Each structure stands twice: as structure tokens, then as C-alpha cells.
Amino acid sequence: MxxxxxxxSRLILQESGITRAILxxxxxxxxxxxxxxxxxxxxxxxxxxxxxxxLSALSDPGTRSAISLTLLAAGIAVPVNLVFGLLAAWxxxxxxxxxxxxxxxxLDVPFSVSPVVAGLSFVxxxxxxxxxxxxxxxxxxxxxxxxxGIVLATIFVTVPFVVREVLPLMQAQGNSEEEAAMTLGASGxxxxxxxxxxxxxxxxxxxxxxxxxxxxxxFGAVSVVSGxxxxxxxxxxLHAEILYNExxxxxxxxxxxxxxMLSIAxxxxxxxxxxxxx
Amino acid sequence: xxxxxxRVTKRYSAAGTPAVANVSFEAKAGAITxxxxxxxxxxxxxxxxxxGLELPDEGRVFIGEQDTSNVTIQSRGVGLVFQNYALFQNMxxxxxxxxxxxxxxxxxxxxDARVEKLLSLVQLAGxxxxxxxxxxxxxxxxxxxxxxLAIDPKVLLLDEPFGALDARVRIELREWLExxxxxxxxxxxxxxxxxxxxxxxxxxxxxMFDGRVAQAGSPGDLYDRPLSxxxxxxxxxxxxxxxxxxxxxxxxxxSVSATGTAxxxxxxxxxxxxxxxxxxxxxxxxxxRAAFVRRLKVVGGRVxxxxxxxxxxxVSVDLPRSEVDALALAEGEQVFVDVSSARIFYGEFDI
Amino acid sequence: xxxxxxxxxxxxxxxALIVVLPLFGLFxxxxxxxxxxxxxxxxxxxxxxxxxLTFLSSFAAASLNAVFGLLVAWVxxxxxxxxxxxxxxxxxxxxxxPTAIAxxxxxxxxxxxxxxxxxxxxxxxxxxxxxxxxxxxxxxxxLPFVVRAVQPILESIEPEIEEAAMGLGASxxxxxxxxxxxxxxPALLTGFTLAFARAIGEYGxxxxxSGNMPMKTEITPLLIVTSLEQYDYAGATALAxxxxxxxxxxxxxxxxxxxxxxxxxxxxxA
Numbered sequence: 046m047x048x049x050x051x052x053x054s055r056l057i058l059q060e061s062g063i064t065r066a067i068l069x070x071x072x073x074x075x076x077x078x079x080x081x082x083x084x085x086x087x088x089x090x091x092x093x094x095x096x097x098x099x100l101s102a103l104s105d106p107g108t109r110s111a112i113s114l115t116l117l118a119a120g121i122a123v124p125v126n127l128v129f130g131l132l133a134a135w136x137x138x139x140x141x142x143x144x145x146x147x148x149x150x151x152l153d154v155p156f157s158v159s160p161v162v163a164g165l166s167f168v169x170x171x172x173x174x175x176x177x178x179x180x181x182x183x184x185x186x187x188x189x190x191x192x193x194g195i196v197l198a199t200i201f202v203t204v205p206f207v208v209r210e211v212l213p214l215m216q217a218q219g220n221s222e223e224e225a226a227m228t229l230g231a232s233g234x235x236x237x238x239x240x241x242x243x244x245x246x247x248x249x250x251x252x253x254x255x256x257x258x259x260x261x262x263x264f265g266a267v268s269v270v271s272g273x274x275x276x277x278x279x280x281x282x283l284h285a286e287i288l289y290n291e292x293x294x295x296x297x298x299x300x301x302x303x304x305x306m307l308s309i310a311x312x313x314x315x316x317x318x319x320x321x322x323x
Numbered sequence: 324x325x326x327x328x329x330r331v332t333k334r335y336s337a338a339g340t341p342a343v344a345n346v347s348f349e350a351k352a353g354a355i356t357x358x359x360x361x362x363x364x365x366x367x368x369x370x371x372x373x374x375g376l377e378l379p380d381e382g383r384v385f386i387g388e389q390d391t392s393n394v395t396i397q398s399r400g401v402g403l404v405f406q407n408y409a410l411f412q413n414m415x416x417x418x419x420x421x422x423x424x425x426x427x428x429x430x431x432x433x434x435d436a437r438v439e440k441l442l443s444l445v446q447l448a449g450x451x452x453x454x455x456x457x458x459x460x461x462x463x464x465x466x467x468x469x470x471x472l473a474i475d476p477k478v479l480l481l482d483e484p485f486g487a488l489d490a491r492v493r494i495e496l497r498e499w500l501e502x503x504x505x506x507x508x509x510x511x512x513x514x515x516x517x518x519x520x521x522x523x524x525x526x527x528x529x530x531m532f533d534g535r536v537a538q539a540g541s542p543g544d545l546y547d548r549p550l551s552x553x554x555x556x557x558x559x560x561x562x563x564x565x566x567x568x569x570x571x572x573x574x575x576x577x578s579v580s581a582t583g584t585a586x587x588x589x590x591x592x593x594x595x596x597x598x599x600x601x602x603x604x605x606x607x608x609x610x611x612r613a614a615f616v617r618r619l620k621v622v623g624g625r626v627x628x629x630x631x632x633x634x635x636x637x638v639s640v641d642l643p644r645s646e647v648d649a650l651a652l653a654e655g656e657q658v659f660v661d662v663s664s665a666r667i668f669y670g671e672f673d674i
Numbered sequence: 675x676x677x678x679x680x681x682x683x684x685x686x687x688x689x690a691l692i693v694v695l696p697l698f699g700l701f702x703x704x705x706x707x708x709x710x711x712x713x714x715x716x717x718x719x720x721x722x723x724x725x726x727l728t729f730l731s732s733f734a735a736a737s738l739n740a741v742f743g744l745l746v747a748w749v750x751x752x753x754x755x756x757x758x759x760x761x762x763x764x765x766x767x768x769x770x771x772p773t774a775i776a777x778x779x780x781x782x783x784x785x786x787x788x789x790x791x792x793x794x795x796x797x798x799x800x801x802x803x804x805x806x807x808x809x810x811x812x813x814x815x816x817l818p819f820v821v822r823a824v825q826p827i828l829e830s831i832e833p834e835i836e837e838a839a840m841g842l843g844a845s846x847x848x849x850x851x852x853x854x855x856x857x858x859x860p861a862l863l864t865g866f867t868l869a870f871a872r873a874i875g876e877y878g879x880x881x882x883x884s885g886n887m888p889m890k891t892e893i894t895p896l897l898i899v900t901s902l903e904q905y906d907y908a909g910a911t912a913l914a915x916x917x918x919x920x921x922x923x924x925x926x927x928x929x930x931x932x933x934x935x936x937x938x939x940x941x942x943x944a
Contacts, residue, residue, distance in 0.1 A: 052752050052833045057376050057396065060846065065753055072749045072761065075742050078790075079814055080767045083779040086789065090782055129688045136681035150925070151689050154697070157921040159875025161895040162914040165902060166696030169703045174907060176699050201692055220675060233676035255769070262772025264878030269899060282774040282878070289778060289882070298782075301775045308770035315770075316763045376837055396840050403841040409834035413856040422852070423842030467838075474842055 087305045090298035102288075102299035110276045111284035111300070114192065118267075118280060119260035122199040126256055130207025131249070135237070137208070138215035155204045163201050164269025167194055190272030195280060198266040203256040210252035214245045247322035251315065258311040262304055324387035324477045324510055326350040326373055331382030333368055342368040343534045345382070350478075350527065352387075353508040355501075357521035360531035361557070366514040369531075370480050373512060375399045386477055402471030402509075406483040408463045410455040416442070416466050417451035423474035441469040444503065461492035468500070472507070479504070479511040485520065497524060518558050522546065530554060546596075552668050555594040561638035565591045572667050575636040576612045585669050594666040597641040601661040602628070604650055612660045614638075616652055628652065630660065700918065703911040715912035724894040725916075731805055731893070732873035735812030740866045743820025744858070750821070751828040765821050768814055773878030780811050781882040803885030808893065811879040816869030823865030827858045827935070860935040864928055871924040875917065 052058045059065065092099050102108065133152060137145065155163065169175050171188035181188060188194045222244070226236040242249070264282045271278045275287060281300055289297035327349045334341045343365040350356035358366045371377045373384055375396035384391045391399060403409075411419050418425075420441050424434045442448045445465035447458075455463055464484060471479060484500075485493040501524055504511050515521050521528050522542040529539045538550045549555040552562045565574030567589045572581040574593035581591075606613075617637065618629040626647045628640045638660075652658065704712065715721070749755075750762055768776065784791045784801040794801055801807045831854060839849045877895040884891040892900075894917060901910035 051829075052831070052836065053754055055376070055833050055837075057840070058833055058836050059752070068745065068749050069753060069755050072742075072746050073757075076746070076761060076764055079817065080764055082789070083776065083783060083814070084767065084771070086779045086783055087775060090779075129684065132681045133685040133688070135677060136685050139675040140678050140682075142678075142682070148685065148689065150929075151693050153925070154693055157871055157875075157925045158697075159877065159895050159914075159917050159921065161877045161898050162700070162875065162917050162921075163696065165898060165910055165914050166700045168902065169907065169911065170696055170699040172907075176702065197692075201696065204692060223675065227676075237677075258770045258772075262770075262775070264772060264774040265876075265895065268877070269902065282772050285778060286774060286881075294782075297778060301778050304772045304775050308767065308772070308775075311770040312763050312766055315766060316759070374837075374841060376841075396837075397843045397845065399841075401841055403838050405834040405838065407832060407834055409832060409838040411835065411839070411853055413853070422839065422844070426842065426844045426848050426852075470838070470842065480841075 084305060084309075087298055087301045090294060091302040093298075094295050098295050099299050099302075102293075102296040103303070105296065107276045107279070107284060107287075108281075108296070108300060111279050111281045112303075114195065114278070115261050115280040117192065118196050118199040119257055121196050122203050122260045123253060123257050125200055126203050126207050127249070127253055130204075130211060130252065133208050134211040134215055135241075137212055139220065152208050153205050155202050160202060160263065160265025160267075161269055164198055164266040167197055167201070167266075167270050171197075189270050190274065190278060192278065194270035195267050195278065198270050199260050199263055202263050202266050203260050206256035206259065207249065207252035210248045210255075211245050214248040215241070218244055247318050251318045251322075254311055254314045254318065258308060261307055325352040325385075326356075326478055326510060326512060327385040328369065328373070329383045329385065331369075331372060331379045331384065333365075333372060333377060333379050341380075341534055343372070343531075346531075346534070346536050347382075348529045348536055348539050350510060350512055352510050354526040355504055355511040355513055355524055356527040356529060357513045357515060357525035358529045358531060359515055359518050359521045359557075360537070362516060363533075364531040365534040366516075366531055367482055368534075369529075370482050370512060370514050373478065374401050374403055374480050400474065400477045402474060402476030402479045404464070404467045404471050404479070404481045404484045406486040408455070408460075408467050408487075410463055410466055410470075412455055414454075415451065416447060416453050416455065416458070419455065419466055420451075420469045420473050422470060427474070437473060441473055444472070445469040446499075459492075460488050461496055464488065464496060465499075468503075472503075472509070476509060479509050481511065481513045483515055484513070485515070485517075500524070522558070530557065532557075549594065549666070552592040552594050555596070555666065559641075560594045560596040563593045563595065563632075563636050563638070565593065567591055567669070572669070574667075575634040576632040577662060577665060579665070579667060582667075582669070589669050590671060592668045594668065595638055595662065597639070599662060599664050600638065600640045601663060602640060602642070602650060602652070603659045603661060606659050612662075614658055614660050616654050616656050616658060619647070619652060619654055626652075630658070632660070697918070700911060700914055703907065704915050707908050707912060711908070712912050715909045716916050720889055720892070721894070721897060721913060723889050724892050724897045727805060727808070727891065728874055728893045728895075731808040731812055732870050732876075734809045735816055735873050736866050736870035738809070738813045739816045739820045739869045740862055743817060743865055743869075744824055744862060746817075747821045747824040747828055751825060766818050768816070769818050773815060773876065774882070776814050777811060777879035777882035780807075780814060780879065784810065784883065802883055803887070803891060805891060807883040807885075808880055808891065811883050812873040812876060815876055815879055816873055819869040819872065820862065820865030823861045823868065824858050827861040828854075831857060860931055864931040864935060867924055867928050867931065871921060871928070874920060874924070 060068070137149060168189050171177055171181060171194060173182065188197070222240050223236050226240045231239065262282055267280055268283055271283055273279060273283060273287065279287060281304055285297045285300040288300060329347050331343060331346045332341050333343050346369060358369055360366050368377065372379055375391065375394065386399065411422065414422070417438055420438045421434050424437060438451065442451055445468055447462060447465060450458070455466065458466065485496055488496060497520065513521070513525060525542060527540070528542050528545050530537045530545060532553065538545055538554050545554065546558055549558065556562045563574035563577060565572070567581045567585045567587055570581055571578045572585065572591045574591050577593050612632060614630040614632050616628060617631045620627040621644065624644050626642050626644050628642060628647065630638050630640065632638065650658070707715065746765060750758065781802055783789050784807055786792065786795050791802060801810060835853060836849050839853050844852065875895060880893055881896060884893065884896070886892055886896055894913060898910045898913045901913065
């Protein structure tokens, strides 16, 4: 009974009231200056010229096409990574095989590679002077400086999210329930959907939410493969950059405010999922 | 050094019921005093109050003749041992044991010598450079004991120290502790929920219910003269309920003539300890009742016999296996119960 | 368990196409350079200055994150105060907010007429378009890494451990210095390394605030993009290989730290 208590509840393990107040104040000040004020500034600058200017910036055709391209990229990248993330998590959680550790590392690589390097890699594969460049040109297929390149780059940067959340959950929960289901005659697929998935659903959702935030907000990798063709190959973050470089600050921050709302929604969802999963 | 707890009350939240209320007892110098009781009785709180991990809302704690009200935990000189060992994972066994001396800035050579002595005392000589994670549970707890003893504590405070260990190791370590305690003569307060452990190891027992002291005394006192049926039940006796009828104290199948002060219709409870009950296969003289054997539970060399009495009550008897074999007992069979003595309690009891 | 062949084949194909093939293309491109050409590309004065800037600003930001991250984690784990769960949620903002947006808003804040830039300029401190601005942006990006690495370890320290230390005569400070800090150190280093690795490769938040002046505020990822825009594919690739090597070295370091962490906490790692 003595092991369940926490330092938070033990008076003797607390610093004096003054020390505590100072430390909490420093944390509040630090987070306010570094996180909250920058977030607030986005909205402040977006609405600097009033709500009319804000709305007209958002209804600009360039912005609208950026929204659709962003939705397209995330709409493909997230489901692809969901499916392959679950397949990979099952593989890594249930089986041991030579090269398993290498595979785990490879799945994590996109987190440690600079997005710019990732983008460059795709240019070197599919660009005009790239490995598959001549083939693609002969068949009149555009990947780089076109939507497919943006989708590919987005898939690359979001590879680790779902696996990372789901694998530890699957490992922690072991195989016993799956084995029980299968001895009762359930097929592998049925077992996965009826037994495994319900146990890991919050982890899956968590991974999807984070992957989606990254997919919609990715800048570096997408920037390299996009070519910045306004209204054609610009996602929302790229569009914000273009507007900013044109000194259209209200436009840039209006677009930024959309992505900021997305990030706030992500944080709220994340918190809700953590709370539900408990 | 003795420990005296005087009318101590502690509440964890201002409005809530107190975790301990008006508790007083004395732990004699150089002896083992056990604090027992069901979980939530406030045993650990008492220990934490003595250690200085909590401060009492009312009352005082004396260590020796010193009132500890204004003495910090660091300077109380108490040795703490917890159920979960609470070893410093980042330090070797040696550094764990030396910790109390290191923070006191003792001489290095003196620390080394003392640690070596303690390592052999806890039978871990040569394991000083191991890390806690490399030791078994029993070994870890011995390191915790050595660490607590290193500072020459005035009082050793043990919070369920054997609780996380398996049965064999628990008995081994308990016997080891008894030996070391006797040898060093350090005053020891032991919190445990295991009444057998307490009765076996301690000179003095403080039994707590609901934050209050229900009874304090020697193990023999508590066992032979429980102040209430609840205490007897906690210590393993069977309790039968009944009332006074026609001058007889009747509790289920048992009846004895009531004492003079007993009032007709008053509540009666009969406390039957295992050794008060004698089993026979044929009815003989004396207070003999027919009963059915409901269950036989073999625990090593002993057997716990659960009996159903004619009036639907149940009692249990703890017998050596040889005796059960000699009686040829089997579940569902009839036996006769001879009651040699029973304690009868009249009326309601406030514990 | 069934599904070994299915999951193995699909995972291998996916990883091969999405992760391995692009990196392979990168190395293939490098082979079009002779070794002296490669060396020349990665040791040009402009490249060397960009490494220096990237490395130093990342190190500074990760160090700031280590200090404040530990503090934030401490306060979140050990104290009860109104708004605790809000603060806890806010810590993840840099993970959720697109980096380019962070770059935009930080730039707006720290330029000479920005909310923070104005008073700082009065003190003679210029943040936007200087290395200091890069540090600010990288600190923003890296904050969650340290907090999220340290938090669970702090949470897992049993109160009895600290109580035992105090019972043995240790002061609060000594308990922190000898028990708590060594216990969280591997996690702190892990968080530091993750923040550092992320900072090294960061691009989106920097392009806005750094001003991108060659030899002055040009980080390596930016130099890669610049080379690419000038169709110097070989030069860009050579720099990318350098970055990739550093990233893998850091990844290895994190794995080693995680193993050490697993020993301290007694938990197995995936």
C-alpha cells in the first residue's frame, strides 16, 4: 500500500512553498514566452486588418488550391502509413527474425533524417536528372515539381508515427488473447480485427492524429520536391511562405492560422485520447 | 532507546477521518514492537510519524527522552526499511550501504571498514560492487537492512519488510533479523499485516483497528486475553454469535451458564481458538457437538479443518497432519467437537 | 501467430520503396563524384561555416532545452497547481505546430518592430536574422523532446527512495544531487540528443528567422537547398551525405542511451 503513493502527495518531498512558487512561475513564464505568445501572434497578425481581410485572404484561389493539395497529401499519406504501420507493428511484435533490429531502425530513420535530405533523395530518384528521370520523361509522368512528389515526401516523413505508438502497446499486451481467439477457431484476420485492434485502438488513433499533423504541416521535404508552382504544387505551409515573401503578411498569417488551429485541435485530440486510453 | 507515542492524531485531509486518532503506546528500548492490523488501520502512518516523514496534527512522539516535534527527519537517526526495498538503483550495493555515512561526511577509511562489516553481517560479502538489479529480492532487502543499520540508528523502522518476498525467503530473513536485532539491541518498530509474523517475532504488539489502538501488550496477552471478539478474530480465532437465554450464554451450538451480571437477551459472542477445540470420532463425555467436515486444507505439515456445526455456524481448527491422519478425517464426514474452553463476551464492544 | 509472410513481405516492400530506395539514390549520386570532388564539396569554406553554425546553434538550443525541459518536467511531475494539465498539453505544441508556422511567427515577434524584438533592440540585442534567432527557433522546436524523455522517469521514482535517503540524513539537495539527478541523467541525455538531432536537420522554422545570409546565417540544410536551386545536384548530395552520417551517428547514440536507461529503470526496450 505504500508503493502507490506519489511524490506529489508527500509533503516532506516537496520544496518549500516559495521555491515551488518560483519554479512554477519560471515554467509558466518560459512556456508563455516560447510557446503561447508565438501561437497567439499568429492569430493577432492574421486578424490585423480585420476579419474581412482575413476571410478574403483565405478565399484566394491560391489558398484554396493549397488547402486541397494539403488534404490530398495527408489523405493519402496517413492511410498508407496506417495500413503499413499496423502490418509492421504486427510483424515486429509477434515475430523474431534475423534483421528485426535493422528493420526497427529503418522504420525510425525518417525521424532522424533532415527533411531537406529526404526531399533531395526523391529529387535524385525522380527528378529530371534522377535515376528514373529518363523513364518518367519518356512516359510523360511528372513526380518532382508535381503532386506525386509531394505525396511521396509526405509519406516518407510520417512513416514512424503509427508503428511507434502501436508497437510498444502490442508488445506490452502479449499474445495470450490472440492465441485464445485462434484456438476457438477465429481466422488470423478476424482475430486482428476483433481482438487485437480493440486493444490498441487508442494507440492507433494517437499515431494517426500525430501523423496527420505532421503530414499537413510538413515543410522542408515538401519544399524541395514542390518547385513552388503557385496554385499547383504548393501545400498550405508552402503557400504561407510564398505570401510572406510577397510581403502579404495578412495572407501569410491567415494561412498560418489555419495550420495553428489544426495544431490546437491535434493537442486537444491527443489529450482526449490519453484521457480515454487510461 | 525507547519510542513513546503520545495521543497522536493525524489527518491527511483537513475534513477527512483521521488516519490515526489519539494513539498512545510505548516501544521498549532494545526490543521488537510490532504494529499489526488490517490494511487501512493506520499502521504505516504511525511509522511515518515516528520517522518524521509526516508530522502529527496533535500529540507528540518521543525518541528516548527527546520530544521530536522539532527534529527533522535527517537528524532523527532512524533506519527505514520499506516493502519495496527502495534501494538507490544508480548506486552499487556498497554505495547504497555507505550513503548515510557519506552524506555525514565521515572519513573514507572508516566508511569502508563499516561497509565491509555490514556486508558480512547481511551475508553479502564480496557482492559490494553489484548493482541492486543484479540481486534477488531477499538480497535486496538485506542491503536495505544494512543501509539502515549503517548509521547506527536509534530506532529501526520496518514497513512490511518481508511483504514482497516469497514464503521461504521471508522466514529465512525474519529469523536473520531476529538474530541481528538481539545482537545489536536496536529498538525496532515493525509494521506488518501478518499477525503470525508479529506474534512470533516481537516482544510487544500494538494492534490497530480504524486508526486506533485496539489492544497493546505481549503476544501472549493478546492471544490469551483479547479485549474483544474482533481482536480474537483478527488473531485467528472463530467467533460465534448468540445471546443470553434462560441464564445460559448461547452462541450457536455452544452454551455455558452465563455470568452473574449477564442480562437476559443480551448479545453473546463466543471466541473459540483452534486449541480450545478437540476433535474425536466418537462421542465421549464433556461438551461434545456433532459437526461435519466441510473442507480440509493441507498447508505443509498442518491441516486447516473447516467444520460446519449443527446450527449452521462454522469454526476452523488447525491440526498437525499426523493427528488428522490418526482421526482419518475426510471431507463430508461427521466428527465430534469437544470444547475445552471458550471466552464469552457479553454485550456490544467498542474497540 | 499467423501472418508472418504477409506482414514481412509487405513491410519489407514498403520500407524498401519509401525509406531505403531514396537513401540508396542519394549514395548512388555521390558515386558520380570523384573522391577529391566530394572532399572539395563538403569542405568548402561556405560548407564549413554552415556546419559550425548548425552545430553550435543546435548545441546551444539543446542545452537550453535540457535545462528548461528538466525544470518543466519536474514541475509537471512533482507539483500540484491549477493549469497543470493545460501546461502538460501545451508542451507538445512544437510537435503539433508546423515548423514553418513557428518560423513565421517567431520572425514576426523578434524583428526590430516585433513584440519581443523592439525591447531587445533597445537593449542592443538583435535576434531575427542572426544566429541568436536560429537558437530561438531551434529551442522552440526541441522543447518537447527533453520534457517527454525525462517526465516518465521522474514519475517512476518511488517516493520511498527519497524518503530512505532523507532518513539516512541526506538534505533535499543531496537527495536530488545523488539520487534523483543520476537516475534521470540517461533520460536527460536522450532528450538532449533527440533535440540536438532534430535541430541539426531543421529547416522550416529557420528559413524565415535566419535571413539566410551566406557565410553568416546559412545553416547546412539551407545550403543544400541553395545548391539544389542552382542545379548543383552533386554538391547538394555531398552535403546531404554528411548530414545523413551525422544523423545516423546520433541515432546510434540515442539507442545506446536507451539501453543504458533500460538498465537503470529495469525496463526492457523495444
